[in-house]
Amino acid sequence: MSTLNVSNISDGTDTVETGYVVNGSVKAWAYINHSSAVYRESFNTSSFTDLGTGKGLINLTNSMDTVNYSVTTAANAVSSGVSYVSAIMDFTYYYSRSVSSFPFSSTYAYQTSSSFYDMPYGHFAFQGDLA
């Protein structure tokens, strides 16, 4: 593989520093089916750990530089007819986060009830500096 060493990228009109592009890109992502415990697609993850209903870990191949990375998540809708709220959340408060492992929980809620839930369509995007 060859390497292009440039400070800026330009389309002839607009110019941006290469650092903005490199530092701003997603460093890892995963799209999983927790209810069947299988991957749908991914990049730079080595595995996920199913810890139980609605709880898991995403494990990275190339670690992040520090534990202060950011993860954007999305969860599927639980029902097409009822307005449940569903989310995949950072579970760091209860389960240790590391530079190579991100703990998550997923839940849905409706009115006064809520429950942990295995999301069939769980999305994760990791941002930050790589090790």
Add this chain to the structure above:
Amino acid sequence: MSQQVAQTHGHLWDRLAEAKSRLAPVQSQYRVLFENPAEPDAPASVLVPDPNWMAAALEGNILPPIDTYLRDRDVPDGQPKEHPYAKPIGPMTEEEAIEYLIQKDIPPQVWRDYQGNRSVMKIVPVELIPSDRSFRNAWKINQEMELAA
């Protein structure tokens, strides 16, 4: 040192990106079922290998040696780590790749330090993982199955 090494075989992340563009994902036939002795009340966990990672492991010359990950566990947050710049290793069999993944992604107290009598880890064919998750939070490793094996 990192810059010098990177000039010969690149950064791990770059190799992963190149590999993903070239290799078809490989769905592993195995899962790793384990119980963490540090969390006796927790249900059994299931490690699911990433198909793109498995393709890279089988292909070779992409992933770093496992011992670089083990040493990096002791590196303080924010300090340079070894595994992204280490010289990649050759191809693995699927069984070797699973053993590598166990050391990388499962806590050492499960695969290295545990000295009790219970079986706390098993590599199982994917078909042995129950598809019915109704009682997921009650899953434990079947000790009788271990005795019969």
